[in-house]
Amino acid sequence: MSRDENLIKSLEELKKIGIINDSITAIKHIPARQGRYMAYPSDVHPALIKALQEKGFTRLYTHQNLSWQLIKEGKNIVIVTPTASGKTLCYNLPVLDSILKNPSARAIYMFPTKALSQDQRAELDETIKLLPEEIRIFTYDGDTPQDARKAIRARGHIILTNPDMLHAGILPHHTKWIKLFENLQYVVIDELHNYRGIFGSHLANILRRLKRIANFYGASPQFILSTATISNPLEMAEKITEEPVSLVDENGAPQGEKYFVFYNPPVVNKFLGIRRSYVNESRRVASIFLKNGLQTIVFAQSRLITEVLVTYLKEDIEKTIQQKGLIRGYRGGYLPLKRREIEKKLREGKIRGVVSTNALELGIDIGSLDVAVLAGYPxxxxxxxxxxxxxxxxxxxxxxxxxxxxxxxGQFIINNPDYFFSKNPENALINPDNLSILVSHIECAAFELPFVEGEKFGSQEIGEILKFLVDEKLVHFSKGKWFWTSDAYPADGVNLRSISSDNFVVVDTTEKSKAIAEVDFSSALTALHPKAIYLCEGEQYFVENLDFEQRKAYVKKTDVDYYTDAIDYTKIKILDSFDQKNLGKCDISHGEVHVATQVVGFKKIKFHTMENVGSGDLSLPQNEMHTTAYWLTIPSQIFHSLSFASEEKINGLFGLTYCLHHVSPLFMMCDLRDVGVSVGDNSTGKSVPPRDIRQKTSHKEDKDIFSDIDFEPNIFIFDNFPGGIGLSPSLFDLEKELLKQCLKTIAACPCKEGCPSCLGPVKESGKQAKEVALEILRIIIN
Structure with missing residues (x-):
């Protein structure tokens, strides 16, 4: 049978299982699309056209041609086309052409991962070998040998790097890179959608520093950005570069026929809403395709699940066929040589199945596979x-x-396929002017070049910040300039993936003491508290001691059948309301808040069954911050008019909070951990403790808050970062849309009283939580 026939056969097998279990919610047929082509423009260097044609690129797609025209007009561009649509040539063509015509021209290529930069390096090398002139490209990252760095600085035409290396290894040493910055013509930023939230906010400031240094040496580079489909590519590109940008989004590449199946694991306990394990169902689905000889990639949500699925699929496929090496894993933590070997064998078709974390989501060349199975919504x-x-x-x-x-x-997406296929509602959000991030990069910029009085940093007036740095004895003002005077190397103190660099080191004391991981401060309180089970590389560690002064957590290897989940109590206080809207029967607001979170206990959750098998009390120090928040206010008369007992109403309120927390990332393109939630009283400003804390507490005042006739609930969703990164204002702009999607999610869930798919497990959400949450939503939406 042909590959296409095997694919149709496999889909029929999957459909049969779906009909029996009522588990397929959609099969979307995406028809093939013809490519749209144009000849190479006459002003492209003839040698470059010849080299590309030898590689099989006989002509350009229409979006590649448009990119060329816009770049030649001196414009910055952002390219938004799907995977494998030839985005790479959109930037390689103008860069290689410029260097062939002017050998002193230089370019920086920035990729979010080392693996992606190595892959792009291989692509460039193939083209350059076919050119008559020498074009020197070098990768400059943490693995670059010290003895090679001098030659790279002097000779490289194209420098392939990542934001971390640009931040700490290139910009602070710009005097060693004079040739690069004097002749810098292009800055290429690939996979722009990855630079959202904290990481993107840092990158925007790194680009402010890069432009400042380039201008100092007399250069003004053009920016070429590429991204997967997001709803605000132009806004994101302009915010991150602080330059006008032109959009290229008409895809001219051909596309084969595709079937997209939404598969929901069958319900095994309708009352509790418990479904079959998505890991086991992913194994079952992948095995159907693999047994029919189709090259398949399975995407897992964590390193642990990756290894579990590799083990399962090896049992299913390799033992049946009696051939080793057909199923492989791929994730961070594997050595680079092993990853390159897996990529090569995938391209050659020698590996039938690969299970990967999102490490293979980015544009690494692994050839064209037949099937992708996504174990869980990413x-x-x-x-x-x-x-x-x-x-x-x-x-x-x-x-x-x-x-x-x-x-x-996950349940909202799987049960609303039309929502998924009809639009992309996700905005990539950044906040370059978050004060903590901004100050740290102004320190780095002052180290690199003195600030002249009145000079802006990007679009920001920074006089007050520089005066603050004088008070801190980090800079000195003299003759109209601000000079860096500290012995510190400021770039070392900035972690591009968090706001604070105040991290905890995890020390394994099982045999010889050795550091195995680093965890940021706020996560350490919930992941590394005493008696926690800390997971790293699939290994379990028992936390024996958390040393706050030394910022160290001491752990020992263990082997238990549970993991721990911290119970925290967040108290929130409104400091300032920036904006407010009345939606008829409720109010929404966003503004600045003070958040105080304390870890007060932990639960032991059994693997696979997710049962709560034990708990413990803790009393860790409070973690306090100022941040931004969105909050929903339910009028007291509506809340008190609900025909339920006082405790049941609060159960429903917390159930609704759980649902809002889990559905809100749909609109913010962020991780669940990037936002926190809390419930408060609008009339008194007090916070309401969650149910598992209320049951333990004997504080009458906590229990009486919601019995008061004036009690008016506020549900807060706040940015889990000091200063905020722009997540919560986007919820404010949604008005009723977020509430409607929550109503859909809860109403579609088959459980009776609440479950992990809607309001949280019934033991945690409490009696009547589902009925109350539905009643509240129906009233305030209508």
Missing amino acids: GTITSTWQMAGRAGRKSGKSAAVLVGTSSPL
Whole structure:
């Protein structure tokens, strides 16, 4: 049978299982699309055209041609086309052409991961070998040998790097890179959608520093950005570069026929809403395709699940066929040589199945596979399409299967396929002017070049910040300039993936003491508290001691059948309301808040069954911060008019909070951990403790808050970062949309009283939580 026939056969097998279990919510057929082409423009260097044609690129897609025209007009561009649509040539063509015509021209290519930069290096090397002139390209990252760095600085035409290396290894040493900065013509930023939240906010400031240094040496580079589909690519590109940008989003690349299946694990306990394990169902789905000889990639949500699925699929496939090496894993933590070997064998078709974390979501060349199975919704529609795009050739059939998890967000997507296929509602959000991030990069910029009085940093007036740095004895003002005077090397103190660099080191004391991981301060309180089970590389560690002064957590290897989940109590106080809207029967606001979170206990959760098998009390120091928040106010008369007992109403309130927390990332393109939630009283400003804390507490005042006739609930969703990064204002702009999607999620769930898929497990949400939450939503939406 042909590959296409095997694919159709496999889909029929999957459909049969779906009909028996009522588990397929959608099969979307995406028809093949013809490519649209144009000849190479006459002003491209003839040698470059010849080299590309020898590689098989006989002509350009229409979006590649448009990119060329806009760049030649001196414009910055952002390219938004799907996976495997030839985005790389959009920037390689103008860069290589410029260097062939002017050998002193230079370019910086920035990629979010080392693996992606190595892959792009291989692509460039193939083209350059076919050119008559020498073009020197070098990778400059943490693995670059010290003795090679001098030659790279002097000779490199194209420098392939990442934001971390640009931040700490290139910009602070710009005097060693004079040739690069004097002749810098292009800055290429690939996979722009990855630079959202904290990471993107840092990158925007790194680009402010890069432009400042380039201008000092007389250069003004053009920016070429590429991204997967997001709803605000132009806004994101302009915010991150602080330059006008032109959009290229008409895809001219051909696309083969594709089937996209939404598969929901069957319900095994309707009352509790418990479904079959999504891991086991992903194994079952992948095995169907693998047994029919189809090259398949399975995307897992964590390193642990990756290894579990590799083990399962090896049992299913390799033992049956009696051939080793057909199923492989791929994730961070594997050595680079092993990853390159797996990539090569995938391209050659020697590996039939690979299980990967999102490490293979980015544009690493692994050839064109037949099937992508997504074990769980990846968290964003953009990532889902990126992963699904890993299967599919320019011609012929392919398939993608999304296997739903029990989370409210996973269930919303799997039960609302029309929502998924009809639009991309996700905005990539950044806040370059977060004060903590801004100050840390102004320190770095002052180290690199003195600030002249009145000079802006990007669009920001920074006189007050520089005066603050004088008080801190970090800079000195003299003759109209601000000079860095501290002995410190400021770039070392900035972690691009968090706001604070105040991290905890995890020390394994099982045999010889050795550091195995680093955890940021706020996560350490919930992941590294005493008696926690800390997971790293699939290994379990018992936390014996958390040393606050030394910022160290001491752990020992263990082997237990549970993990721990911290119970925290967040108290929130409104400091300032920036804006408020009345939606008829409720109010929404966003503004600045003070958040105080304390870890007060932990639960032991059994693997696979997710049962609560024990708990413990803790009393850790409070973690306090100022941040931004969105809050929903339910009028007291509506809340008190509900025909339920006082405790049941509060159960419903916390159930609704759980659902809002889990569904809100759908609109913010962020991780669940990037936002926190809390419930408060609008009339008194007090916070309401969650149910598991209320049951333990004997404080009458806590229990009496919601009995008061004036009690008016506020549900807060706040940015889990000091100063905020722009997540909560986006919820404010949604008005009733977020509430409607929560109503859909809860109403569609088959459980009776609440479950992990809607309001949280029934033991935690409490009696009547589902009825109350539905009643509140129906009243305030209508």
